[in-house]
Amino acid sequence: xxxxxxxxxxxxxxxxxxxxxxxxxxxxxxxxxxxxxxxxxxxxxxxxxxxxxxxxxxxxxxxxxxxxxxxxxxxxxxxxxxxxxxxxxxxxxxxxxxxxxxxxxxxxxxxxxxxxxxxxxxxxxxxxxxxxxxxxxxxxxxxxxxxxxxxxxxxxxxxxxxxxxxxxxxxxxxxxxxxxxxxxxxxxxxxxxxxxxxxxxxxxxxxxxxxxxxxxxxxxxxxxxxxxxxxxxxxxxxxxxxxxxxxxxxxxxxxxxxxxxxxxxxxxxxxxxxxxxxxxxxxxxxxxxxxxxxxxxxxxxxxxxxxxxxxxxxxxxxxxxxxxxxx
Amino acid sequence: xxxxxxxxxxxxxxxxxxxxxxxxxxxxxxxxxxxxxxxxxxxxxxxxxxxxxxxxxxxxxxxxxxxxxxxxxxxxxxxxxxxxxxxxxxxxxxxxxxxxxxxxxxxxxxxxxxxxxxxxxxxxxxxxxxxxxxxxxxxxxxxxxxxxxxxxxxxxxxxxxxxxxxxxxxxxxxxxxxxxxxxxxxxxxxxxxxxxxxxxxxxxxxxxxxxxxxxxxxxxxxxxxxxxxxxxxxxxxxxxxxxxxxxxxxxxxxxxxxxxxxxxxxxxxxxxxxxxxxxxxxxxxxxxxxxxxxxxxxxxxxxxxxxxxxxxxxxxxxxxxxxxxxx
DNA sequence: ATTTGGTGATAGCTTTTATCTATCAAAATA
DNA sequence: TATTTTGATAGATAAAAGCTATCACCAAAT
Numbered sequence: 001x002x003x004x005x006x007x008x009x010x011x012x013x014x015x016x017x018x019x020x021x022x023x024x025x026x027x028x029x030x031x032x033x034x035x036x037x038x039x040x041x042x043x044x045x046x047x048x049x050x051x052x053x054x055x056x057x058x059x060x061x062x063x064x065x066x067x068x069x070x071x072x073x074x075x076x077x078x079x080x081x082x083x084x085x086x087x088x089x090x091x092x093x094x095x096x097x098x099x100x101x102x103x104x105x106x107x108x109x110x111x112x113x114x115x116x117x118x119x120x121x122x123x124x125x126x127x128x129x130x131x132x133x134x135x136x137x138x139x140x141x142x143x144x145x146x147x148x149x150x151x152x153x154x155x156x157x158x159x160x161x162x163x164x165x166x167x168x169x170x171x172x173x174x175x176x177x178x179x180x181x182x183x184x185x186x187x188x189x190x191x192x193x194x195x196x197x198x199x200x201x202x203x204x205x206x207x208x209x210x211x212x213x214x215x216x217x218x219x220x221x222x223x224x225x226x227x228x229x230x231x232x233x234x235x236x237x238x239x240x241x242x243x244x245x246x247x248x249x250x251x252x253x254x255x256x257x258x259x260x261x262x263x264x265x266x267x268x269x270x271x272x273x274x275x276x277x278x279x280x281x282x283x284x285x286x287x288x289x290x291x292x293x294x295x296x297x298x299x300x301x302x303x304x305x306x307x308x309x310x311x312x313x314x315x316x317x318x319x320x321x322x323x324x325x326x327x
Numbered sequence: 328x329x330x331x332x333x334x335x336x337x338x339x340x341x342x343x344x345x346x347x348x349x350x351x352x353x354x355x356x357x358x359x360x361x362x363x364x365x366x367x368x369x370x371x372x373x374x375x376x377x378x379x380x381x382x383x384x385x386x387x388x389x390x391x392x393x394x395x396x397x398x399x400x401x402x403x404x405x406x407x408x409x410x411x412x413x414x415x416x417x418x419x420x421x422x423x424x425x426x427x428x429x430x431x432x433x434x435x436x437x438x439x440x441x442x443x444x445x446x447x448x449x450x451x452x453x454x455x456x457x458x459x460x461x462x463x464x465x466x467x468x469x470x471x472x473x474x475x476x477x478x479x480x481x482x483x484x485x486x487x488x489x490x491x492x493x494x495x496x497x498x499x500x501x502x503x504x505x506x507x508x509x510x511x512x513x514x515x516x517x518x519x520x521x522x523x524x525x526x527x528x529x530x531x532x533x534x535x536x537x538x539x540x541x542x543x544x545x546x547x548x549x550x551x552x553x554x555x556x557x558x559x560x561x562x563x564x565x566x567x568x569x570x571x572x573x574x575x576x577x578x579x580x581x582x583x584x585x586x587x588x589x590x591x592x593x594x595x596x597x598x599x600x601x602x603x604x605x606x607x608x609x610x611x612x613x614x615x616x617x618x619x620x621x622x623x624x625x626x627x628x629x630x631x632x633x634x635x636x637x638x639x640x641x642x643x644x645x646x647x648x649x650x651x652x653x654x
Numbered sequence: 655a656t657t658t659g660g661t662g663a664t665a666g667c668t669t670t671t672a673t674c675t676a677t678c679a680a681a682a683t684a
Numbered sequence: 685t686a687t688t689t690t691g692a693t694a695g696a697t698a699a700a701a702g703c704t705a706t707c708a709c710c711a712a713a714t
Contacts (some may be wrong), residue, residue: 038660038661039661039662040660040661040662050661050662050663051662051663051664053662054662054663054664055663055664058663071661071662071663072661072662073660073661073662074661075661076661076662
């Protein structure tokens with residue numbers, strides 16, 4: 001039990017009561033005397049002088065209010081009370097060892113659990129390709145991955161909810177550290193029996209009059225699609241906003257409209273190409289740029305930079321035909 | 328892990344390496360900053376100044392080799408590594424709390440486990456009458472009772488194996504603290520159909536020629552009995568030394584001889600008086616004096632003196648007709 | 655019985671650590 | 685733009701940890 005009272009600022013002193021405060025050193029000394037039952041031998045093994053040891057044990061005994069040892073010129077014995085407390089002192093020292101061991105382990109490798117935020121339009125379609133390979137590089141690295149829309153991602157990064165995020169650019173805040181990774185194309189998807197399905201890529205002007213499905217407003221994709229629809233006279237279907245890319249896809253198949261879908265999603269999830277026709281706008285290819293982002297003062301920033309390099313290598317190696325890595 | 332090397336006595340300094348030694352205070356500071364995420368607020372609640380807190384956290388971070396916090400002018404965040412170590416720091420502080428709580432508990436009462444040695448010819452026949460009553464006086468007192476022959480009892484008291492002993496006098500060592508408790512008569516026991524069984528007390532001269540059974544040599548009783556047999560011409564049966572009082576009793580019943588048995592044993596264990604005749608030697612009553620004994624420098628010596636008083640009271644109260652309490 | 659060696663304790667001093675006040679630079683807020 | 689709040693730094697003071705020298709007491713050896 002520890003009690004604090006506030007400092008009296010008018011006095012160039014303060015009264016701080018931490019009731020009964022043994023130090024780690026005193027407990028180490030206690031353990032050493034208990035094992036040798038000889039102050040001089042214990043002092044030597046501890047690397048201090050015998051008077052210092054005597055004073056420190058006396059100080060500890062004064063703090064707790066009773067003697068830990070029976071002293072005589074015949075030798076030293078652990079007292080009954082000392083016998084009771086010794087296991088508890090050892091528990092503190094063991095907990096201290098565990099603390100130091102873990103600190104050492106953390107210091108010598110990225111053996112920590114980082115919280116990474118990802119957008120739901122990207123995370124599930126990118127990370128399954130990347131994380132297994134990343135795991136081979138850092139077998140003890142743990143990434144706790146959680147999805148959030150991009151704007152919320154960046155806010156929660158600033159709030160400390162995430163340690164780093166994978167997010168489309170541009171970043172809302174200029175104060176963040178940004179490592180661009182790759183450019184992902186946004187594909188134009190229509191039902192297989194749609195009039196625009198027969199040809200290859202579609203001219204932007206050809207989408208005039210089309211009903212365009214999109215995700216709800218807080219997704220980054222939404223704004224881009226909105227701009228294009230406005231520019232080329234397509235109808236943005238506000239009443240049928242989907243909550244996920246799969247929902248959008250099902251709606252396209254059912255003939256409710258057309259949509260712009262991310263390249264990685266298509267690559268990852270669309271295994272029956274006959275149901276839908278996938279192409280790009282010929283003259284205005286739409287894409288989004290993704291980056292790894294973290295707080296500039298993060299103590300792990302050096303590791304994060306290395307992590308970004310690893311992301312680029314893996315993506316280039318495994319998804320070269322789907323996205324364009326930024327060197 | 329802690330490494331020690333020995334002091335170089337020719338240099339008025341030493342090199343002491345306690346690798347990475349956080350102090351309890353630093354861990355308390357760590358926990359406080361982690362919970363407020365603000366150095367100034369944490370310092371105020373700790374009762375120290377903000378520069379002190381900053382320096383102590385910096386020192387802790389230097390010891391473990393990485394940062395526990397991300398600092399910015401926008402505020403403070405726990406780093407990833409700090410998040411990993413915080414639970415371990417809390418474990419140390421919890422173990423420290425347990426240590427202090429237990430120390431406080433010990434300080435405020437004899438709530439410790441004392442190791443008490445007793446002779447097997449006494450302990451089992453005295454303590455069942457005494458300990459329940461003693462327990463009412465000190466409900467948290469624990470006595471770990473172990474039997475050993477008297478000579479060994481005293482040696483192990485000196486060695487610290489026991490904290491106190493219940494032993495017949497005189498003590499082998501004059502350096503021990505002795506509180507005499509009571510005098511126990513030694514009874515003369517013969518088979519019920521023995522020629523000496525018809526009368527009351529027996530004259531010492533009447534034991535001439537009798538076969539006298541006794542315990543093995545290291546028991547205190549042995550020497551007394553040996554002296555009496557030598558003085559009055561009885562035969563000490565060396566070939567049939569028993570190992571316990573019960574064994575002796577069975578041998579008496581079987582007509583193998585007569586014996587001297589302690590009064591408390593008889594009072595406690597002989598519930599079928601028709602099998603044996605119990606009396607005393609009329610002109611030379613044999614007895615043994617018992618005492619509570621401890622090391623004079625024992626920190627619990629004041630309590631032991633009180634314990635001796637309690638023993639006397641209880642024995643006087645419950646065994647007044649069997650033994651003579653020494654005031 | 656005397657001498658020697660070993661025990662833990664004490665006095666006075668030095669070194670190290672913890673803490674303070676004063677003030678800084680940087681960022682956020684009004 | 686001015687003010688407030690943040691954590692950091694410099695220089696000084698106080699407290700704690702450690703030292704050497706020596707003590708009294710007891711056990712062991714002679």
